Amino acid sequence: PKPVRNVCFVGAGYVGGPTAAVIAHQNPSINVTVVDKDQRRIRRWNSRHLPIYEPGLADIVRVARDGLLPFGKEDEQLSARKPNLFFSSDVSKSIAESDIVLIAVNTPTKTRGAGSGRATDMTSFEAVAAEVVRHAKPGTIIVEKSTVPCRTAEMIQEMIRIQRPGTHFEILSNPEFLAAGTAVQDLLNPDRIIIGSAPTPEGRTAGETLAGVYASWIDRSRILTTNVWSSELAKLVANSMLAQRLSSINSISAICEATGAEVKEVSAAIGRDARLGDKFLRAGIGFGGSCFAKDINSLAYIAESLGLHEVAEYWRQVLKINNYQRDRFAARVIQRLRNTLVTKKVTVLGYAFKKNTSDTREAPALEIIKTLLDENPREIAVYDPCCNPYVIENEIRSLQNHGSPALNEDGGPVMVYSDAYEACAGANAIIIVTDFDEFRNEPIAAVVKGSAETQTSEIQNRFNVEPECAADCPDCHTTYGESTDHTYTAKEQLDWSRISTDMTSPKWLFDGRCIIDASKMSKLGIRVESIGSAGLGV
Numbered sequence: 001p002k003p004v005r006n007v008c009f010v011g012a013g014y015v016g017g018p019t020a021a022v023i024a025h026q027n028p029s030i031n032v033t034v035v036d037k038d039q040r041r042i043r044r045w046n047s048r049h050l051p052i053y054e055p056g057l058a059d060i061v062r063v064a065r066d067g068l069l070p071f072g073k074e075d076e077q078l079s080a081r082k083p084n085l086f087f088s089s090d091v092s093k094s095i096a097e098s099d100i101v102l103i104a105v106n107t108p109t110k111t112r113g114a115g116s117g118r119a120t121d122m123t124s125f126e127a128v129a130a131e132v133v134r135h136a137k138p139g140t141i142i143v144e145k146s147t148v149p150c151r152t153a154e155m156i157q158e159m160i161r162i163q164r165p166g167t168h169f170e171i172l173s174n175p176e177f178l179a180a181g182t183a184v185q186d187l188l189n190p191d192r193i194i195i196g197s198a199p200t201p202e203g204r205t206a207g208e209t210l211a212g213v214y215a216s217w218i219d220r221s222r223i224l225t226t227n228v229w230s231s232e233l234a235k236l237v238a239n240s241m242l243a244q245r246l247s248s249i250n251s252i253s254a255i256c257e258a259t260g261a262e263v264k265e266v267s268a269a270i271g272r273d274a275r276l277g278d279k280f281l282r283a284g285i286g287f288g289g290s291c292f293a294k295d296i297n298s299l300a301y302i303a304e305s306l307g308l309h310e311v312a313e314y315w316r317q318v319l320k321i322n323n324y325q326r327d328r329f330a331a332r333v334i335q336r337l338r339n340t341l342v343t344k345k346v347t348v349l350g351y352a353f354k355k356n357t358s359d360t361r362e363a364p365a366l367e368i369i370k371t372l373l374d375e376n377p378r379e380i381a382v383y384d385p386c387c388n389p390y391v392i393e394n395e396i397r398s399l400q401n402h403g404s405p406a407l408n409e410d411g412g413p414v415m416v417y418s419d420a421y422e423a424c425a426g427a428n429a430i431i432i433v434t435d436f437d438e439f440r441n442e443p444i445a446a447v448v449k450g451s452a453e454t455q456t457s458e459i460q461n462r463f464n465v466e467p468e469c470a471a472d473c474p475d476c477h478t479t480y481g482e483s484t485d486h487t488y489t490a491k492e493q494l495d496w497s498r499i500s501t502d503m504t505s506p507k508w509l510f511d512g513r514c515i516i517d518a519s520k521m522s523k524l525g526i527r528v529e530s531i532g533s534a535g536l537g538v
C-alpha cells in the first residue's frame with residue numbers, strides 16, 4: 001500500500017470531528033484535516049469551545065490540534081508534538097491535497113418527496129461526493145464514513161464515469177460504530193473496524209492502505225475486510241439489531257407491568273444466557289438518538305424497494321414498539337395524575353437521548369413534553385445536567401401549545417432550569433427521562449468482586465458506565481484489573497430527601513429508565529412508578 005500523508009474528513013459533525021481527532025492523535029505522522037462548508041462550525045472546532053461534548057475529546061484535540069501535552073500532564077517531560085489536526089472551510093483545497101478522503105456528512109431520513117419518512121436523504125452525501133470526485137487527485141481513496149444505503153458506492157462510481165472519465169478512484173466503505181457519550185473510548189478501543197472494498201487487487205490494496213491507518217493503534221485481528229456491499233449493509237444491520245433488542249425487552253416490560261414480573265429481574269435472568277449476552281437489555285421509555293430510527297427506516301426501505309415486504313414490515317415493528325413504549329409511559333403518568341395536570345407542576349429530569357451527552361436528536365423527551373402540554377399543565381420544568389438550556393429552549397419553542405407558545409419566556413408553561421433542585425421545587429411529579437447517574441437514588445458506590453472481567457461487566461451492567469475509578473478509591477489504580485475487590489464510586493448524585501421536602505403532594509416519581517430504587521424512595525414519601533414494574537398497578 002501507498003504511504004499516507006494527508007487525510008481529509010468532509011463533515012465536521014459527531015462522526016467526522018471525533019474520528020478525525022483520534023486518527024490524528026494516534027498517527028502523528030499523518031496530517032488530518034476536517035473540512036466543512038459551515039464556517040461557524042469550523043471556527044468552533046478551532047476554538048476552546050468545541051461544538052460537541054464527548055468525554056476525553058478536548059484532551060485529544062488539545063494534543064493533536066494544538067501540539068500541547070494532555071491536561072494534568074503538562075509538567076511531564078514528554079516532548080510536545082507538531083500539530084497534525086486541522087479544521088478548515090477550504091473544502092476543495094483539502095480534498096485536492098489528500099491521499100484518503102472520508103465522507104462523514106449527515107444522512108438523515110427524507111422528510112419529503114418519494115420515500116418520505118423512510119428513505120435516506122442523500123442530498124448532502126451526494127453533493128459532497130460530487131465535490132470529492134471533482135477535486136480529488138487521481139488515485140485518491142474515497143471512503144464512505146457516513147451511514148449510507150447498500151450500493152451507494154455504485155452511485156459514486158457512476159459520478160466518476162461521468163465527471164472524470166478515465167480517472168481511477170477506489171471507493172471503500174468504512175462505517176463508524178461510535179456511540180454518543182463514549183465516542184472517544186469507542187474510537188480508541190473499537191470492537192471491530194470494517195473496511196469494505198472492491199474484490200479486485202486495486203480494491204484490496206486501497207483497503208490495506210486504510211487498514212494501515214487504524215493498525216497504528218488497533219490490533220489487526222479486529223480489522224475486518226469485506227466487500228463494499230456487506231460493509232454498507234453491516235452498519236444498518238448492527239444498529240437495527242441493537243434497536244430490535246431494546247424493543248424486544250421493552251415489549252416485555254409491558255407484560256411485566258401488567259403481571260407483577262419485574263423487567264430488571266427478567267433482563268438479569270436472560271442476560272446470563274451466554275448466547276443472549278447481558279448488554280443492551282435495560283428497559284426504558286425507548287431509544288432515541290440520531291441513528292437507530294433512521295437506520296431501521298433505511299433498512300426497511302431497502303427491503304421494500306427489493307420487493308421484500310415481509311422483511312420491511314418485520315423491521316418497522318421495532319419502531320412501532322418504540323413509539324408505543326414512549327406513549328404508553330406518558331399515558332401512565334397522566335393517568336396516575338388523575339388525568340389532569342391543570343393545577344400541577346411536572347418536572348422532566350433529563351432531556352438528552354441518553355446520559356453523558358448533550359445530544360438531543362430524536363430524544364424521547366420532546367415527545368413526552370408534547371404529550372404533557374396537551375393536558376394544559378400549570379408548569380413543565382425541564383432540567384438536564386449536560387444540555388445547554390438555550391438549546392433545549394429553542395427546541396421547545398418549536399412546539400405548539402394549542403396555538404399558544406409553549407415556552408415560559410413566551411408566556412407558555414415550559415420552563416428550562418439550570419439547577420435540578422429549582423426544577424424539582426414544588427413539583428407534584430418528577431419524570432426521569434434520561435439515565436444520568438446523577439439522578440439515581442442508590443449511591444453508585446459498590447464493591448465489585450471477582451476477576452477483572454466480571455468486575456468490568458458488573459459495573460457496566462449495574463451502572464451503565466465504563467469502569468472508571470473515583471479519585472479517592474484506595475485500591476483502584478493498583479489493584480483494578482487483578483482479582484481483587486474493587487470500589488466504584490460515581491459522580492455527585494441528587495439529594496432526594498431535599499427534593500422530597502420541596503415537592504408538593506401527590507409526590508410522584510415516574511422512572512422511565514429503571515434507575516431508581518423504589519423502596520428507598522417511598523421512605524422519603526415519594527411514590528414511584530417504573531417502567532417494567534407493576535408499581536401500584538397490580
Ligand code: UDX
Pocket residue numbers: 176177178179180181239242246279280281282283284285286287288289290291292353354355
Ligand atoms: C448507536 C450505536 O450503539 C452505535 O454503535 C452507532 O454507531 C450509533 O448508534 P447511540 O445512538 O449513540 O449509538 O447510543 P446507544 O448507546 O446505542 O443508545 C441508543 C438508545 O438506546 C439510547 O436512547 C439509550 O438510552 C437506549 N438504550 C440503550 C436503552 O434504552 N437500553 C439499553 O440497554 C441501551
